[in-house]
Amino acid sequence: KVKTVPIRAVVITDGFWSKRRTTNVESSIPSMHDELLAHGRMDNFLRLEDKSSKPQQGPVYSDSDIYKWTEAVGFVLQSSDQPALRETVAKMISEIVAAQEPSGYLNTYYVGDRAAERMLPLTQERGHELYNIGHLLQGSIAYYRATGDPTLLDAGIRFVDNFLLPNYGPGVNQKPIVAGHPEIEMSLIELYRTTGNRKYLDLAGYILQGDSRIPLKPSQIVYMFCGIPFTSRTKLEGHAVRAMYACCGATDYYLETGDPAYLHTLNTLWTDLITDQMYITGGVGARSEGESFGNPYELPNARAYGESCAAIGNMMWNWRMLAATGDARHTDVIERALYNGINSGMSLNGKLYCYRNPLAYDSSTGDKIRNPWYDTTCCPPNLERTLASLPGYMYGTSEEGVYVHLYDNSEMNWHLASGTPLRLTQKTEYPWDGEVAITVTPQASEIFTVFVRIPGWSKHSRVKVNGSSVEGVVAGHYLALRRRWKPNDMIQLIFDMEPQVIHANPAVADDTGRIALQRGPIVYCMEQMDQPAGHDPAQFPLYAARLSPATEMHYDAQLLDGVVVLSHPGVLMPAAQPDSLYQPELDRTTAGCAPTSLKMIPYYAWNNREPTSMQVWIPAAAAAEV
């Protein structure tokens, strides 16, 4: 329903995301390159070419770290040429490809003594061979689109054409296949889109159906989110990244086939997502055990898992659902995840990454949440490829016209379905300010629709076209502006940036008696170091927020690379008896408390200064009963 606009057609200019994206290119991607090399991720390939004597390093999915980083570079190179970076990757690609076997097989873990385990059912379940190849395909396509260099893409095609397709599939002479960790599905479909070879789509469809010749335990079916017909799923469960990637693949399959059974299941799962499984930050996957979804409404804060990769998977899935439906509710989820639960995953200096993204933090635990390296380093390059791919998420097209999904300073140079070249220019200080000016410049005047997204959180929005107000503005929907557009027509959007006091559904036990603050798309948190009353971690739980909507705000250019700070009226409760966990008839009302003001910063920017306690959901000060 909505088509993508390629990354190279969109330039993100100075604004909220440009700073993050510059850091990504100048700091994150180069430093992650060094980390990957330091941890032997390229030695794994070079060893097979007798160019390294190092032993195999890292877990079974280590190859994917290189491929995902390559994809990030591929997206960067679609936005601008970076000769040094391009040369580095070209050399790595030649080293990767040199490790490919004549059969097409390519994997640095299942070699030597372990070669006998290749693609055995147990290996498919746990060994991530197809997961690695999926990331190779995605990385190679991004790089190919940027540079036209098919070296890595051809290697991927060789794996699929020569090794995978002849030997694995439904045929009587073929062996069974299971994704193990979903990823191969969406990458095969992207390969289909790139090459037009329908066999790739068919294999993806077969994998999405599950292969009953590999019998799985019920716990594996839950955990792996694959191995049975995708269309038999009724809820999100198991490993969150696996589930999100499976949903991406299934949505891609629906987009290419139109199979209504898929859309039905996808809508069921999506309703589950937003009804009882998603954090206010757009993060998903509540439990550390099994990195998994919890029970409905099980959304712990300090113990939240909320893996960065899962939030990214959530954004990727909703991007595909948006393409399938054109429904702005999916864009709302994309924006929520992007600005909050994904954005939190990378430090402002671009060199530290979150694996977990908790919504509360007690500094006395000493837990380190932001780290430069994880031996399972899926999240860092995933964050890098997400920031690098951002221009591709901002706009879309359809038969009727053009969509504006996300707001930031940018210029799109693309064309309408009719072929007419179209330029869109955004000028805004979003997300700090709610005004967006869009200049619409078709090469020649033409009747088409500009779909502008009215965010779900914007209760009172105004839209003007060339200075005249437009009626029918509804939050959480695309507003269809259909008219004859001529060069330099102007759309003006004014969104509601009043800070909002958010309550969770009462079924979320972890948020009982607590509120969160959101302004525009930004979810806020309070860090103890910003509060006036002392830094003893034991004191942090004594802060409570009043419910009165009298939040003040100001932009602080010096703080955390520039953020709007909120000041919300609160109280500091008297300390409990230190040795008394449970006390009868304690006064918990505002009457017995000292008034204070709670200083709040955007959640994404937490933990970028000294270690200090943090919470998104703040206890609500109880008024005395009358």
Next chain:
Amino acid sequence: KVKTVPIRAVVITDGFWSKRRTTNVESSIPSMHDELLAHGRMDNFLRLEDKSSKPQQGPVYSDSDIYKWTEAVGFVLQSSDQPALRETVAKMISEIVAAQEPSGYLNTYYVGDRAAERMLPLTQERGHELYNIGHLLQGSIAYYRATGDPTLLDAGIRFVDNFLLPNYGPGVNQKPIVAGHPEIEMSLIELYRTTGNRKYLDLAGYILQGDSRIPLKPSQIVYMFCGIPFTSRTKLEGHAVRAMYACCGATDYYLETGDPAYLHTLNTLWTDLITDQMYITGGVGARSEGESFGNPYELPNARAYGESCAAIGNMMWNWRMLAATGDARHTDVIERALYNGINSGMSLNGKLYCYRNPLAYDSSTGDKIRNPWYDTTCCPPNLERTLASLPGYMYGTSEEGVYVHLYDNSEMNWHLASGTPLRLTQKTEYPWDGEVAITVTPQASEIFTVFVRIPGWSKHSRVKVNGSSVEGVVAGHYLALRRRWKPNDMIQLIFDMEPQVIHANPAVADDTGRIALQRGPIVYCMEQMDQPAGHDPAQFPLYAARLSPATEMHYDAQLLDGVVVLSHPGVLMPAAQPDSLYQPELDRTTAGCAPTSLKMIPYYAWNNREPTSMQVWIPAAAAAEV
């Protein structure tokens, strides 16, 4: 400081615990016998005697299931002879002992091919050999004290004297020793008390110091709660049952040696327990992962682990701390755990057991909390031995006189330090009623002290002796009634049974905005099936309790074997939008809610009818801000 009174000196007569204890003897212990046999726990022994062809069954600690059950029977037989039960156990003991090797070694798992692994460092860390023997010793001592039959006790002594002491310990010709799962420490000290052989105490002390020849990873030192000097511990952490059993052994060691370093550490750990680690039910060990303590104040409700064994360990430890200090704060913990977090572990019919004891339950998850059997069946026989040993927890003596620790209809026939025979008789409807009448009958009149415990929860208590009020009554302390007591003197205690609204320390994030109800020692909960407004699990989170202390109560003899039911004023909040997890400016005040009354039952009795949602901590209805 306070000595125990043997089980056989105390008879618990008709009242609160007698019903549970009768069920234990008539239903739990026999049905668990059948379960143990059905799951091959005796076949494991018979196989070694060529009397069974069944393979080894159950985990490495399966022998302990039999020993702990034997201990339960030993305690039962100390209260009353049960010829059939006694005969059953005598036969089992002869079968156990027949499996003992000439070396003294006795274990049904490390035999055959696995014999080579015996007592290797790795086996000591994980194999539970000494844990099994510890339970053998405890079981054999209970049985010996009841019957005078030393068959099993002698087998235990042979293991220790012939196998353990010569080969393991600090000597240069001895191999290193680590508890792995603490239990051997307290049982060796009980063996020392039974036999007078100081070598057992010394070995326990050596194990409590840790043996540096078995180097442990930091995570093992945390998880196993042994292997380093006990006196270097500063907080409760790791596997909760291991930690509690280690604390029991260390307190026993302090009781026998008076080593002040132990008391210092024990007090530090105990403060940690009651400051930030104990559930209101007396349960401990918040996390399922590793069955472990969480961070300070990490006390989730629905996800609580609160293993029955850990609550029992908590009671056992506080019993020893009470002996060491005479401090009624320990008795408060004993009572809290016994009436709530332990009592919940066994169903009213005595045939279903909890491993986990959560403080909230969502029936839509379908989780089964009460079950007749677990393959790790530590909890069921542990609950049985606890109920069977209860008479031993009620009274104590000291040089100054006699202690009344717990309240229930009972008769103690024991003696003072002077040797004067003393009878104490309690008449009460505790815990449903707060009046306790104690008749004090020394054989001849004598000056001594009766220490009556004033529970910490009883804000306004009255005490009379022969009708005259006594001054100086302080909650949470023993009241020392020193006078010349003569036969048939009467003490009258009147405790404060007003239901109390309990708040948790604000640092307990899971209890923010929630209250619990407690009356006397009983912690209450609400089950959805008792509430007037429908049984849809989605509706359960909409109940909220008003803070106004207007709780009504009545005794219902028909309900759950007879309980006092509380009715607390509450509201039913309007349902949230079903598809909206997060909503701005929702009215959460009582103004928009329908008034209702919340019916509450004792927590220990939850989940004894149909599956229904439950919570101990109830959302507090917020009053509107003025």
